Amino acid sequence: MERFLHKTKDFLNSYYYPILIVATALITHTFSIEPFGIAVYGITVAFGFILCEDLRFFITPIITFILMFSQKSVKSGIFYKTPYIVAIVIFAVYLVTIMVLHFVIHKKSSDFKGFYKSKLFWGFVALCGAYLLNGFFNFDEYTFGNIAFALVMIISTGVIFFLFRTGLPDAGDTKKYLFFVLYLISIMATLQFFLSFIYQIELVNGEIVKESVMFGWGMWNNMGGLLAFLLPSHFYFACTAKRFGFLFYGSGLVSYLAIVLSLSRSSLLISTLIIGVCAIVCCFAGCNKKINRIITVGIIAVGIIGIIVLWSKISNILGDYLSRGFDDNGRFDIYRRGIENFLNHPVFGGGFSSAKAQEYEFAIFMPDRYHNTFVQLLGTCGIVGLLAYLFHRFQTVVLMWKKRSIFTLFSALCIASLLLTSMLDNHFFNIYPTFIYAIILAVIDKCEANYSSPLNAESK
Numbered sequence: 001m002e003r004f005l006h007k008t009k010d011f012l013n014s015y016y017y018p019i020l021i022v023a024t025a026l027i028t029h030t031f032s033i034e035p036f037g038i039a040v041y042g043i044t045v046a047f048g049f050i051l052c053e054d055l056r057f058f059i060t061p062i063i064t065f066i067l068m069f070s071q072k073s074v075k076s077g078i079f080y081k082t083p084y085i086v087a088i089v090i091f092a093v094y095l096v097t098i099m100v101l102h103f104v105i106h107k108k109s110s111d112f113k114g115f116y117k118s119k120l121f122w123g124f125v126a127l128c129g130a131y132l133l134n135g136f137f138n139f140d141e142y143t144f145g146n147i148a149f150a151l152v153m154i155i156s157t158g159v160i161f162f163l164f165r166t167g168l169p170d171a172g173d174t175k176k177y178l179f180f181v182l183y184l185i186s187i188m189a190t191l192q193f194f195l196s197f198i199y200q201i202e203l204v205n206g207e208i209v210k211e212s213v214m215f216g217w218g219m220w221n222n223m224g225g226l227l228a229f230l231l232p233s234h235f236y237f238a239c240t241a242k243r244f245g246f247l248f249y250g251s252g253l254v255s256y257l258a259i260v261l262s263l264s265r266s267s268l269l270i271s272t273l274i275i276g277v278c279a280i281v282c283c284f285a286g287c288n289k290k291i292n293r294i295i296t297v298g299i300i301a302v303g304i305i306g307i308i309v310l311w312s313k314i315s316n317i318l319g320d321y322l323s324r325g326f327d328d329n330g331r332f333d334i335y336r337r338g339i340e341n342f343l344n345h346p347v348f349g350g351g352f353s354s355a356k357a358q359e360y361e362f363a364i365f366m367p368d369r370y371h372n373t374f375v376q377l378l379g380t381c382g383i384v385g386l387l388a389y390l391f392h393r394f395q396t397v398v399l400m401w402k403k404r405s406i407f408t409l410f411s412a413l414c415i416a417s418l419l420l421t422s423m424l425d426n427h428f429f430n431i432y433p434t435f436i437y438a439i440i441l442a443v444i445d446k447c448e449a450n451y452s453s454p455l456n457a458e459s460k
Contacts, residue, residue: 009051012044015180018060020044022184025068029192029216032070041065042091049102053109055167056174059439060181062160066432067189069216071200103167111446114165118445119399123392128158130388134381135351145353149367156434164442174447175407178440179236182414183248186230186255193223193258210263217432224264225418225427227255228271229436232413235278239286240406249282249295266424274417278410286406331371331424338370338379349382369426373419376429396441403444411440 011017021041028037041061048057069079078084103110115121131150135142168174192215197203202212213220234252238245252275259271282292341350352367355376370376377385400412418437422428428437 005051008047012048012052012057015177017044017057018181018184021060021064022188025064026188026191028068029070030195032072034069034073037068038091042094045095046098049098050105052102053106054169055102055164056169056177058167059164059178060184063181063432063435063439064185064188066217067185067192071214071216074216109169111166111170114446115162118162118165120161120392120395120441120445123395124158124161126388127392128154130377130381130385133348133384135345135354136348138345138348138350138354141354142351143353145367146351149352152431153429153434156431157438160435161438161442164439165446168442168446170446174443178443179233179407179410182230182233182436183237183251186227186233187251189223189226189230190251190255190258193227193262208261208263213262218430220262221264221267221425222427222430224259224262224267224271225421225425225430226433227259227262228267228274228421229414229418229427229433231255231259231271231274231417232278232410235275235282236406236410238278238288238292239282239410242287245286245288246291246295249292252278253299264425266421269424270417270420273420274413277413281409334371335375338372338375341379342375342382345382347382348384349378349380352380355380366431369429371425373422373428376426399441399445408444411444414440 021044024037024040028034045058045061073079079088118124131153132147134150135146196213196215200212200214202209210220213223215223218226231252234248234255237248238252241248256271256275259267262268279292279296283289283296286292337356341354344350345354355368355370370379373389374386377389381388396415400408415437418427418433427433
């Protein structure tokens with residue numbers, strides 16, 4: 001028994017466990033077998049909390065859990081039925097219980113002082129406090145949804161950050177491990193997208209039907225946004241891997257292709273900027289500069305020739321982009337409603353439930369949102385919310401500048417992708433992207449001790 005537990009602990013701390021979890025999420029999503037996925041997650045996470053001294057193993061399950069749910073299962077409405085709601089509540093209680101048990105068992109290896117010594121502590125406190133105060137003076141329209149969504153956002157940002165800031169080791173290969181996990185999740189999401197052409201995404205006269213690009217955890221904008229968010233993880237390894245770095249460059253191009261085909265204009269715009277920066281960094285930093293320069297020049301040449309020769313087919317497949325062009329798709333009207341809400345409730349905003357960006361709700365458990373981080377904060381949390389966010393953002397920028405390295409640079413590119421796409425969409429308020437956001441910041445704050453690494457060296 002002792003040998004079994006030792007082997008299990010080694011497996012959970014290894015690079016094989018994230019592969020198992022990501023493969024489970026992909027299989028579960030593809031075949032709509034959520035009970036199987038939940039069972040694998042529940043059993044392995046229980047062993048992890050009890051056996052492992054730190055929470056490194058927990059990074060992959062907490063990020064990928066929502067990504068396993070398929071459109072077929074969600075559309076059936078089965079998750080809104082009483083048995084499944086009860087099961088979800090029981091699973092949540094179970095998760096919290098074994099998490100508390102972990103900190104009791106492994107309290108000596110947990111960095112509880114890091115909870116308040118973090119360089120980002122007061123920024124997260126301010127942001128979470130602003131979330132709680134949303135709509136404070138707007139009592140006539142105040143609803144339970146205000147506090148409920150505020151608590152969800154606090155958990156997905158502040159609680160997740162401090163959980164991993166406390167529970168992650170500050171030595172070893174935690175930084176590389178994090179990017180390995182992000183890379184695997186990007187590959188998984190890319191495969192989810194391409195596999196969905198078999199059973200979900202429709203083509204009419206060779207053109208992708210945008211409305212059919214749906215997944216259990218989101219739609220075209222969500223897929224495009226997630227892939228854009230994780231795109232730099234490919235180029236981190238293209239820049240730092242001492243062997244076969246060109247393979248990671250290639251997988252990054254495939255992921256970018258998936259972003260293009262997702263028909264998310266905001267994701268395409270920002271990911272094009274991000275992949276350009278990543279390519280430049282790979283050409284002038286890290287340990288694969290020569291091969292990366294050759295690949296970059298070759299891709300540019302092939303891309304130009306391919307567009308010229310195959311333009312008729314490309315334009316047919318991507319007809320949605322060409323037909324919409326620079327149309328704002330109602331965004332300006334949405335922003336106007338948000339600003340009006342702010343002007344009516346300037347201090348603490350109208351509250352999360354007051355957002356009426358469109359004529360429909362995105363989901364029954366989430367309020368409507370304004371498709372822009374600043375407008376969202378002003379309209380729902382007022383000037384208090386915006387100032388809290390700017391203070392938090394100031395602290396993150398200072399932290400990254402002081403702890404600059406190749407790891408921090410690519411982490412910053414991931415976060416920049418999230419923040420920039422969130423200027424045209426709801427990604428920063430979609431819950432699961434902020435799980436990744438908070439974990440990245442926790443790893444930078446906890447593990448990146450090299451304050452002046454030159455960018456022409458591999459991140460330590």
